[in-house]
Amino acid sequence: MSPDATESTAFEPHDHQDCIVRTVAEAEAHCAREKLRLTPIRRRVLEILLEEHRAMGAYDVLSRLTAEGLGAHPPLAYRALDFLVSHGFAHRIARLNAFVACGRPGENHRPAFLICRSCNSVAEAHIPTDSSLLGDEAAAMGFKIESASIEAEGICPACSEAN
Amino acid sequence: MSPDATESTAFEPHDHQDCIVRTVAEAEAHCAREKLRLTPIRRRVLEILLEEHRAMGAYDVLSRLTAEGLGAHPPLAYRALDFLVSHGFAHRIARLNAFVACGRPGENHRPAFLICRSCNSVAEAHIPTDSSLLGDEAAAMGFKIESASIEAEGICPACSEAN
DNA sequence: TGTGAGCGTGTTACTTGATAACAAACCGAC
């Protein structure tokens, strides 16, 4: 499972339709293995996130669902998003109060996010899993880290060119 | 300005009153140097954050201000908090939609936050300034990082003992 | 072939977080 040089990130042109289909299939397989239910709404929300390939607010997702006749109440979107996040199919970007589909579902990874402040596209970078950067200092203070997130904001290549 | 072994973090017992007085004095000096105005409201908000030594929502701060007869409108709190954050006297914790006083005002630092999920106390850890961790990977993608934040959640020593 | 437990969804209402827009007051400089 070495980093693949041709792996697609949000910042590189890639066969997007294929990327959606493949990721949904992976999610389906994962759910089957884990006896989770990828219900129509959950599946649709995952697809929507994948289609956009950028951070979307819960209400953005909701309005897509509403447009498709799938319902109009906030909990609808939040519940689906919570499911996706808690099972690793999506991530929450705290800085933006938004959500983005995971680029490597199933893989147990420590994502860091590169967020374009111009177009909101989000790419995942990978932190070397042995890097204990914070861990040592936290341990010295007696603090037990349970989860950590790294979010970097800047300009993506496309917006940089377009400036 | 080397890291001081006796430096106080939110997780260690320390002379809190002194810590407040000293930090406010530092903020005052800094504002004088930079020709910034540490108005009564801004100063009071800083004191409130320092008194708590934990992440506070803007509305928590506002209710303190209101109780003290200083006003009751959200912009009051947000404007003061924006001032404090933009001049380095406080930080915003995205994960919590909350604010915390800066532990090292004036120093140009790259903070990482250790957030106790039990009591919301927040300590700042320091990232080695030469660590380019993300930088290399971002550069390879053509992404220009402008700012980054690291937020770790877990259990602080006090809550860990109390469990 | 129920039936009931657990999960997912529908719905209402609400809390919390954040900002837009404009008016009034303050303050320092010239």
Place this chain on the structure above:
DNA sequence: GTCGGTTTGTTATCAAGTAACACGCTCACA
């Protein structure tokens, strides 16, 4: 003193997130 910029007062509104409870499906087990 008066002008310009900053700060504060005020109203209103938008955006994000959740509580609470009812309904209904489905799957296992009797």
